[in-house]
Amino acid sequence: MHEVSVMSGVVEAVLKELEKYDVKGVEEVELIVGELTQLGHEQMEFAYEVITRSTALEGSSLRIVEEKAEVRCLSCGYEGGINRLELDDYHYSIPVLRCPECSSSVEIIKGRGCTVRSLKVIQ
Numbered sequence: 001m002h003e004v005s006v007m008s009g010v011v012e013a014v015l016k017e018l019e020k021y022d023v024k025g026v027e028e029v030e031l032i033v034g035e036l037t038q039l040g041h042e043q044m045e046f047a048y049e050v051i052t053r054s055t056a057l058e059g060s061s062l063r064i065v066e067e068k069a070e071v072r073c074l075s076c077g078y079e080g081g082i083n084r085l086e087l088d089d090y091h092y093s094i095p096v097l098r099c100p101e102c103s104s105s106v107e108i109i110k111g112r113g114c115t116v117r118s119l120k121v122i123q
């Protein structure tokens with residue numbers, strides 16, 4: 001499961017960060033997950049609960065905020081969101097990594113990462 005390895009990395013980084021401060025515990029961890037990561041939010045939450053057991057993060061909640069993809073066009077300079085290909089039969093949509101204006105190749109500027117935005121700590 002991809003989510004488990006990503007979550008392990010996140011938890012490890014947060015625990016390392018916490019070592020620098022004198023806190024009693026953590027209430028909430030806010031995580032920004034890019035829509036292009038293909039990470040399942042439910043799987044992430046489940047992995048978080050399992051991985052944080054017996055650590056300083058045990059019992060804290062995970063808040064996942066999805067970050068929409070943004071691209072920059074290499075030909076016309078367009079910057080912004082992308083189109084999605086709706087697959088109605090599957091109730092699923094696929095992000096199209098092409099410029100919505102001129103269909104040229106684009107560079108991804110947002111939506112591919114997974115970062116911790118904030119920690120609510122108990123002092």
Ligand SMILES: [Zn+2]
Nearest residue numbers: 073076099102
């Ligand atoms: Zn373009």
